[in-house]
Every structure is written in C-alpha cells, then in structure tokens.
Amino acid sequence: MSAAILDIEQLAVSFTSRSGTRTVVADVSFQLEPGEAVGVVGESGSGKSLSMLSLLGLLPDGARARATHARFDGHELLTLTTAQLNAIRGREIAIVFQDPLTALNPVLTVGRQITEVIRRHFPVSKAEALRRAEQLLTRVGIPDPTLRLRQYPHQFSGGMRQRVTIAMALAGEPRVLIADEPTTALDVTVQAEIVGLIQTLQRQTGMSVIWVTHDMALLARIAERVLVMYGGRIVEDASAERVFASPRHPYTQVLLANLRPDASMLAPPASASVQAGGDAAAVGCPFAPRCPQVMDKCRAAAPPLVVVSQGLRVACWAVNADEPTSDSKL
Numbered sequence: 001m002s003a004a005i006l007d008i009e010q011l012a013v014s015f016t017s018r019s020g021t022r023t024v025v026a027d028v029s030f031q032l033e034p035g036e037a038v039g040v041v042g043e044s045g046s047g048k049s050l051s052m053l054s055l056l057g058l059l060p061d062g063a064r065a066r067a068t069h070a071r072f073d074g075h076e077l078l079t080l081t082t083a084q085l086n087a088i089r090g091r092e093i094a095i096v097f098q099d100p101l102t103a104l105n106p107v108l109t110v111g112r113q114i115t116e117v118i119r120r121h122f123p124v125s126k127a128e129a130l131r132r133a134e135q136l137l138t139r140v141g142i143p144d145p146t147l148r149l150r151q152y153p154h155q156f157s158g159g160m161r162q163r164v165t166i167a168m169a170l171a172g173e174p175r176v177l178i179a180d181e182p183t184t185a186l187d188v189t190v191q192a193e194i195v196g197l198i199q200t201l202q203r204q205t206g207m208s209v210i211w212v213t214h215d216m217a218l219l220a221r222i223a224e225r226v227l228v229m230y231g232g233r234i235v236e237d238a239s240a241e242r243v244f245a246s247p248r249h250p251y252t253q254v255l256l257a258n259l260r261p262d263a264s265m266l267a268p269p270a271s272a273s274v275q276a277g278g279d280a281a282a283v284g285c286p287f288a289p290r291c292p293q294v295m296d297k298c299r300a301a302a303p304p305l306v307v308v309s310q311g312l313r314v315a316c317w318a319v320n321a322d323e324p325t326s327d328s329k330l
Contacts, residue, residue: 005175005208006032006055009068012280013050013232016062023281025051025232029305032176032208037199039211039223039240041255047232047280048212052178054078056093057085072176091121094169096198098181100161104153110137110164111149117171136167140197159190166197170205177202180212195222216255220244228252231286234305237313248314250291285317293318 013025025047032038040048054065055077070077072093080088097103105113114136115129124132130149137145140163153161162182169177179198183191199222202209211223219226219240226243228236228251236249247253280286288298297317305315314320 003034004031005034005073006030007069007071008055009070011051011054011065011067011070013047013054013059013063013065014281016064022279023232024279025054026280027305028229028232028234030227030234030237032210034175035202035206035208037202037209037211037222037224039213039219039226040229041213041216041219041226042229043214046229048214048229049180051229052095052180052210052212056089056095056178057082058095090117090169090174091172092174093176093178094172094174095178095180096162096165096169096182098184100158100165100185101153103165104161106153109150109152110156114149114164114168114171117168121172132171133167136170137164139170139201140164140167141193142167158186159193162186162190162194163197166194166201170201173205174207176208176210178210178212181214183218216244217259228255232280233286233302233315234313235287235315237305239311242312248308248312248319249287249316250293250318251287254290285315 008031009029011025011028012023014021014023028047028051030038040052042048050059050063053059054063055070055072057077057080059065065078067078072088075084075088077085077088104110111130111133114133115126118124118129118132119126122129133149134145137148142148142160142163148156153164156164166182177198182198183194186194195218198209201207211219213219223240226236226238226240227234228243228249230251236243236247236252238248243252244256247256283302284300285291285294285298285302288294291298295317303315303317303320305313306320308314308320
C-alpha cells in the first residue's frame with residue numbers, strides 16, 4: 001500500500017454547554033489511501049458527518065475536536081491556523097453536502113460562486129476563471145454552460161444544483177473529496193446519475209473519495225472499504241467485499257439484515273439515547289442496549305477497535321475476546 005494521504009488517530013469530538021461536556025465522537029482512527037473510495041456508514045447521530053467536518057474545521061459552535069494526530073499529507077489538520085486551513089479546504093480537500101440548495105448562495109449566480117473558488121486557489125484572471133467554470137459545468141454534465149453560469153441556484157433542478165456543487169468541489173482540483181450524503185435529497189434516478197458522476201470523476205482525476213451515508217446498499221456498489229460507525233465510534237473496518245459477505249460486528253449484521261424485505265422483524269429496537277446522539281465516552285459498548293449478543297462485559301467497558309485479521313478491525317467483546325492483538329490501525 002502507498003503512503004496514506006489521510007491518517008487519523010483517536011479523533012474525538014465533544015460539545016461543551018452550561019450542563020457540561022458531552023463526547024459525541026470518540027477514538028475514531030482510520031487511514032485513506034490515494035485514489036481509494038471509502039464508505040462511512042451508520043444511522044443518524046452515529047458521528048459520521050461530525051468526524052469528517054471536524055477535519056476541515058467546520059464544526060458548529062460549542063464543538064471541539066482533538067486527536068493523537070489528524071494528518072493530511074503530513075500536515076496536522078487540527079493545529080493549523082485559519083489561513084493554513086483555508087489553503088487546504090477546497091484546494092486539497094473538498095466536500096459535497098447532501099442539500100445543494102442550502103450549500104449554494106441563493107443571491108449569487110452560479111458563475112460567481114464557481115469562479116470565486118477558482119480565483120481563491122489559483123492566480124488566474126476573471127476571464128480565465130470563467131473559462132474554467134464553463135469547462136467544469138460541461139464536465140459534470142450541465143448543458144449550455146455559458147447561459148447556466150449567469151443563472152441563480154433556484155433556476156436549476158435539484159439534480160442540476162448538486163452537479164453545480166460537485167463542479168465547485170472540483171474547482172480546486174482536490175486530492176480528497178468528502179461526499180456527505182450527496183444523494184439524500186434527490187429522487188432515485190438522479191441519485192444514480194450523481195453517484196455515477198462522482199465515480200467517473202474519481203477515475204479521471206485519481207482523487208480519493210469518502211462516501212458518508214446511511215445506505216448500505218449504495219456502499220455495496222461504490223466503496224472499496226467500509227467504516228461502520230455506531231454511537232460515535234468505528235465498530236467495524238473492512239473491505240466492502242468482506243463486510244457484505246461476512247459482517248463480524250452485530251451492528252453491521254443488523255444493518256445488512258435491514259436490507260431484506262422482512263427487515264422490521266430482524267432489527268432490535270433502537271436505543272433512544274443513541275438516536276439522540278448519546279455520550280460516546282459513556283461506560284460500556286454503545287450498541288449494548290440493542291445487541292443480541294450482549295454480555296455483562298459489554299455494559300462494563302467499551303471494546304477497543306482491534307485487528308482481528310489482516311484488513312479487518314472490529315470493536316466487539318464477542319468477536320475479539322480471544323484475540324491478543326490490539327491496535328488502533330491496520
């Protein structure tokens with residue numbers, strides 16, 4: 001394997017308020033290789049998006065991220081100045097959000113928004129920026145780019161707006177693209193078009209892509225490796241082939257069971273505390289209230305994410321009880 005472009009070790013995100021500090025992401029560790037497509041999957045409130053946003057300094061007010069290290073191409077992301085981080089955001093690491101209408105400024109033309117990204121990161125003239133913007137719209141499948149650059153977001157359909165946000169993400173020629181539920185607000189046909197577009201662009205540019213989603217069926221088609229998150233923690237990390245053929249963590253098994261027509265008969269009831277975004281630093285395994293394999297040990301201590309075999313990490317006492325190896329990374 002080549003050197004990881006992204007290397008995250010023990011990432012945690014916490015919120016501080018008058019009532020105290022609550023940890024919503026804990027001990028998240030993973031690596032991203034150049035050109036790799038990694039899926040991050042889990043229910044709402046599992047910490048998927050917060051983990052990714054924390055790397056770009058895009059957390060909401062009151063939130064704080066910390067890590068043993070969070071390196072992009074050797075640079076510690078969490079200790080960069082605002083100016084240094086701005087040089088990476090959009091230029092080296094770009095993000096596509098799930099709702100393109102809120103991601104775009106409604107009072108600025110699409111051309112203005114794309115050219116601003118280009119001129120922020122490249123020393124080019126306004127005319128050259130417009131030329132590049134036209135090329136980007138063409139690249140993401142938007143016809144008549146000269147006209148479209150003069151239009152506003154409300155003049156585009158939902159699918160076309162998402163194509164615009166992808167064009168903006170590509171404007172900086174990033175090496176990593178974070179796709180944060182980019183198809184959630186779209187109908188099924190348009191979803192397939194957007195997924196296919198991002199995959200094509202990845203092949204053409206060689207960029208790495210992190211797909212953040214709750215859709216296991218989607219990841220089966222697009223991800224090389226899958227990180228399963230629950231309760232603010234990674235509970236399983238393996239190749240997509242292995243996850244779908246032989247899931248090891250009980251929560252991963254539940255997610256896959258939910259793909260079946262009789263899913264409502266298979267999945268244990270959800271824990272209200274986890275669905276609301278419980279404390280990831282709380283005692284015990286966060287999945288214990290729902291787990292069909294729960295043991296006393298599960299309620300007493302959270303299991304570490306350990307290397308069970310080559311290319312497979314699992315955080316589960318039932319799975320790794322007899323495994324001597326404990327390591328946060330592969």
